[in-house]
Amino acid sequence: GENVEQHPSTLSVQEGDSAVIKCTYSDSASNYFPWYKQELGKGPQLIIDIRSNVGEKKDQRIAVTLNKTAKHFSLHITETQPEDSAVYFCAASIPSGTYKYIFGTGTRLKVLA
Amino acid sequence: EAQVTQNPRYLITVTGKKLTVTCSQNMNHEYMSWYRQDPGLGLRQIYYSMNVEVTDKGDVPEGYKVSRKEKRNFPLILESPSPNQTSLYFCASRVGGGLNTGELFFGEGSRLTVL
Numbered sequence: 001g002e003n004v005e006q007h008p009s010t011l012s013v014q015e016g017d018s019a020v021i022k023c024t025y026s027d028s029a030s031n032y033f034p035w036y037k038q039e040l041g042k043g044p045q046l047i048i049d050i051r052s053n054v055g056e057k058k059d060q061r062i063a064v065t066l067n068k069t070a071k072h073f074s075l076h077i078t079e080t081q082p083e084d085s086a087v088y089f090c091a092a093s094i095p096s097g098t099y100k101y102i103f104g105t106g107t108r109l110k111v112l113a
Numbered sequence: 114e115a116q117v118t119q120n121p122r123y124l125i126t127v128t129g130k131k132l133t134v135t136c137s138q139n140m141n142h143e144y145m146s147w148y149r150q151d152p153g154l155g156l157r158q159i160y161y162s163m164n165v166e167v168t169d170k171g172d173v174p175e176g177y178k179v180s181r182k183e184k185r186n187f188p189l190i191l192e193s194p195s196p197n198q199t200s201l202y203f204c205a206s207r208v209g210g211g212l213n214t215g216e217l218f219f220g221e222g223s224r225l226t227v228l
Contacts, residue, residue: 031214032213041221043117043203044156044219089155094213099163106155106156
């Protein structure tokens with residue numbers, strides 16, 4: 001079945017450095033790839049998404065890249081700040097009748113001041 | 114304020130005692146879904162609903178029931194809870210029951226412990 005692998009499971013960076021989280025999906029029909037941020041004690045919240053007809057999307061310090069051939073996509077956070085510390089989930093969605101998102105296992109990002 | 118509201122936020126119960134976790138959204142969303150979050154396993158879908166009276170199984174539906182009698186509400190029912198259902202549960206909603214894209218809005222979570 002569909003599967004999304006996410007790496008690393010934990011990531012520590014110094015404030016101001018960049019962070020990269022990578023995901024690989026199994027179903028080549030996947031066409032929508034959102035990223036969610038989960039702060040402590042809260043539900044996940046969408047931070048950026050990309051569709052399969054686009055290779056890269058940027059929103060201020062956050063960017064997502066998609067490589068359809070290799071079936072992987074990545075989240076890039078530049079100039080990290082302490083408030084970026086959270087758990088990040090990638091997801092993939094396929095245009096079939098399942099209408100569901102397959103989530104990765106999450107990455108706990110710690111930004112050290 | 115647009116939101117997804119879950120209750121209870123925290124619950125400790127015993128094996129076999131039926132419980133219901135309520136979920137309500139005020140955004141007129143067609144699509145609603147339940148997830149469980151477990152360490153190392155991420156978010157796994159339990160059930161989803163594309164619209165009123167339309168529900169379907171996700172990846173881990175065993176031991177759970179749902180209903181969608183009104184557009185805004187999507188309760189999760191554990192008829193006979195077992196310890197392996199101890200988890201953090203999230204309800205989510207989005208527009209477009211017939212689409213596979215769009216932002217999911219999550220509730221704040223319900224932490225359930227089954228003794």
